[in-house]
Amino acid sequence: MRAFRLSDFDHAPAPADIPRPEPGPGEVRLRIRACGLNFADLLMMKGAYQDTPAPPFTMGMEVAGVVDALGPGTEGxxxxxxxxVFGGAGGLAEFGCFDAARAVPLPESMDFTDAAAFQIAYGTSHVALDYKARLKEGETLLVLGAAGGVGLTAVEIGKVMGARVIACARGEARLDVARAAGADHLIDSDSGDIRAECKALGGVDVVYDPVGGAQFTAALRACRPDARMLTIGYASGEVPQIPANHLLVKNISVIGLYWGGYLSFRPEVVTGSLARLLEWYRAGRIAPHVSHRFPLDQAAEAFEVLRARKSTGKVVVTMD
Structure with a gap:
């Protein structure tokens, strides 16, 4: 079967022909129809992601497809x-074997492209805003990187939860995408002053930050007393250094979130969140934004779009 594989951390991943896998106990084999790409995939190529498998391995963290075979003793x-399925790896191939317990049934109305773009981005934002930050109706939410894969879902979910949403993104085109997702106020990260513009709007109660670096620092200074800052990732390449005295004086909480980590120690957090998100999808309250679709033989080009930040929302690779 065709796959897109990383042989080692010194070389870029590349197409490969490998044997079709056989499912083990507790596994399902999927005929994969679509695979969503994530910023974490780029880190994984360099061995810089916390859950990187030992190479060689097939790239692709989240997939959608049709169950093709069951492993021994697997009931469904x-x-x-x-x-x-969020498998962590193995998604950029025509077939893959995954833990059956992670297989989420799809609504009839959800196509494979939407499904492959759904779990990580929406799951991260919903667990962050609902379970971790306890975002309340009427509060002000600042979303950094608001046109990216997870940022755009944070804008959507913030509006569903009744918040006033300030979206920060680079350039007019990206801000237009955030506006279409429901943002109430827009800040251009290239030309705007995040601290000053948020202060002019009365400050913020919750910050959603997948960017890090200078934007984290500016957002911290825009926080109201008792605010909550969610550190989701570091797309800027700079992990912020947090001045603890500022947290003390303003009673600010900084909250880390690694969505995939909950699958190992509190999986019910993820399953409960996904159930709620799928309810919202069925009701038309949220809808994945996929800006680029590529066939499997163009997976390298798909990753280049992600790396160059030319996408908004998600990039999805399809197998047909």
């Missing part, structure tokens, strides 16, 4: 079922 889901 049924062969032919349409599911999405």
């Amino acid at each position: 889901p049924a062969i032919g079922a349409r599911v999405a």
Whole structure:
């Protein structure tokens, strides 16, 4: 079968022909139809992601497809079922074997592209804003990187939860995407003053930050007393150094979130969150934004779009 593989951390991943895998106990094999790309995939190529497998391995963290076979002793889901899976790796291939417990049945109305773009981005933002930050109706939410894969979902979810949303992104085109997702106020990160513009709006109660660096520092200075700052990732390449005295004086909480980590120690947080998100999807309250689609033989080009930050929302690779 065709796959997109990383042989070692000194070389870029590349297409490969490998044997079709056989599912083990507790596993399902999927005929993969679509795979969503994530910033974490770029870190994984360099061995810089916290859950990077030992190479060689097939790239691709989240997939959607059809159950093709069950491993020994695996009771379900049924062969032919349409599911999405966060597998951590193995998604950029025509077939893959994954833990059956992670297979999420898809609504009839959800196509494979939407399903492959759904779990990580929406799951991260919902667990962050609801479970961790306890965002309340009427509060002000600042979303950094608001046109990116996770940032755009934070804008959507913030509006569903009743917040006033300030979206910060680079350039007019990206801000237009955030506006379409429901943002109430827009800040251009290239030309705007995040601290001053947020202060002029009365300050912020919750900050959602997948960017880090100077934007984190500016957002911290825009926080109201008792604010909560969510550190989601560091797309800027700079991990912020947090002045603890500022947290003390203004009673600010900084909260870390690694969504995938909950699968190992509190999986019910993820499953409960996904159930709520799928309810919102069925009701038309949220809708994945996929700016680029590529076939499997153009996976390298798909990653280049992600690396160059030419995408908004998600990039998805399809197998057909």
